[in-house]
Amino acid sequence: MQETHSMAGDNYITENSLQCHTLPKTNHKLTHTNGVHKVYKIMGPYEPEKNLIAPSSISQPPTELEFGWIPPYKTKTIEPITISTRTDRLKWITAAKYNLFNLSTDQIILDFLTDSGTGAMSARQTGHLITGDETYAGSSSFSNFTKAVQNFTSFPEIIPVHQGRAAERILFSTLGVNSSHVIPSNGHFDTTQANIQLLGGTTVDFKSTDATLFQGGMDISKLSTFLKKNSDHVPFVMVTVTNNTYGGQPVSMSNLKKVSSICAWYGKPVFIDACRIAENAYFIKRDEPGFENSTISDIIREMLHYSDGMTMSAKKDGLSHIGGWIAVKDPALAEKLKALLIVTEGFSTYGGLAGRDLDAISQGLREVVDEQYLAHRINSVAHFGQMLVDLGIPVVQPFGGHAVYIDANKFLQDCVSPQNFPAHSLAIQLYIEGGIRTCGLGSFVFPESTDELVRIAVPRRVYAKEHFEYAVKVVAKVFRERTLVKGMQILKESGLMRHFSAELVPVEENDCVNYS
Secondary structure, three states: OOEEEEEOOEEEEEOOOOOOOOOOOOEEEEEEEOOEEEEEEEEOOOOOOHHHHOOOOOOOOOOOOOOOOOOOOOOOOOOOOOOOOHHHHHHHHHHOOOOHHHOOHHHOOEEOOOOOOOOOOOHHHHHHHHHOOOOOOOOHHHHHHHHHHHHHHOOOEEEEEOOHHHHHHHHHHHOOOOOOOEEEEOOOOHHHHHHHHHOOOEEEEOEOOOOOOOOOOEOHHHHHHHHHHHHHHOOOEEEEOOEHHHOOEOOOHHHHHHHHHHHHHOOOOEEEEOOOHHHHHHHHHHHOOOOOOOOHHHHHHHHHHOOOEEEEEOOOOOOOOOOEEEEEOOHHHHHHHHHHHHHHOOOOOOOOOOHHHHHHHHHHHHHHOOHHHHHHHHHHHHHHHHHHHHOOOOEOOOOOOOEEEEEHHHHHOOOOOHHHOHHHHHHHHHHHHHOEEOEEEOOOOOOOOOOOEEEEEOOOOOOOHHHHHHHHHHHHHHHHOHHHOOOEEEEEOOOOOHHHOOEEEEOOOOOOOOOO
């Protein structure tokens, strides 16, 4: 039985079978005027127009061809995708104890679990895998890395680490976090929170509630009130850019200035979790008045100017598969950080990384500030999100830079009880129905959270338009059949960051009302 629908002027047919389901070719770009989003159709199936082939008037000056947002790169190496059946996937997820982290790569069709270390490196980065200097101490690769990071950040003191969570552990330990401490942030992500808790500290999030294009910032009023009452228990303040915990939303330069000013008043250092700082800088250039003529590099340096240091996972905006760093202004703090680094990560000129990794990061930092690359990435994510919005899928808006976030509470409505992890339950169903692996960021990951978001994180320079269209078909199928989604319950879990290793099973019955 076929049904014909009309959406955004395009007819399409829905079938009960996912394989036959064809969705509208809605290709959009998000722009805004005075803070209001507008949607424009910019690409689609080729349809010749007479005015494209009609001869131009002789009096007309030559014009530049508009390229829209085609990928500013071409494919040189490919990796095959294993296509599976629903029966296969149901067997695999059962064997994986309903934990998506336990699946192997050949059991996944499209992998949107994370954008961390999952991107495609460039030919120049790959070349450094051969030319990297593997000298134990004082390698030329470390010298290249230091210069690249200093240019990227303007910080003088650079300490390499194997990834972002190592940077957090070394920084927080050196700053003496203990059980008397509370660390405020606009949004602690899982490893940041866990590394603070591991040392006995606690965390508190003050996410901005402003209805602007920059919804990832700090709630300035709440931060100020908290510091006034609890200053003695706050060793420092963290700011995450972009805000991965809450929809990947960007932080404005204005917000960073205010955080810096308040913290300076109370004598508190500010540290930025900067793993997606280039994407955040692009939003500032595009959407914050006064920065439209600034370069991405200049915006990044100004953002970091309002902090005392940073942690960085180079697996995101370093465009690399491994690596990261701590960067600070204070030489005395840097010496303490290096002392702990040598004990736990490696010598201060490699920090647990091979020379080839250091060189690959150096090259990645040159590539990530390219505005054509950033425009394509941000617009691709927005286009992906807009296709879901066109089908009535509840997602976080405005769209962030690295992922689309489905609101599982709204998606499932009364189908899954809060104690049965709606976001994780939805992520499991997306895998069963279409083989796409996502990440549920809700009470399963953050036990105190009432938000239930499914993050569809987009690897950098990996997937094409057709991959996103397939993912939309999967989400649409699950949305039509959402009464079938079952909640989850935990059989076995560890302490901190339980979502990496917990074992779960579906509850016998779901709570869904009968949609008609």
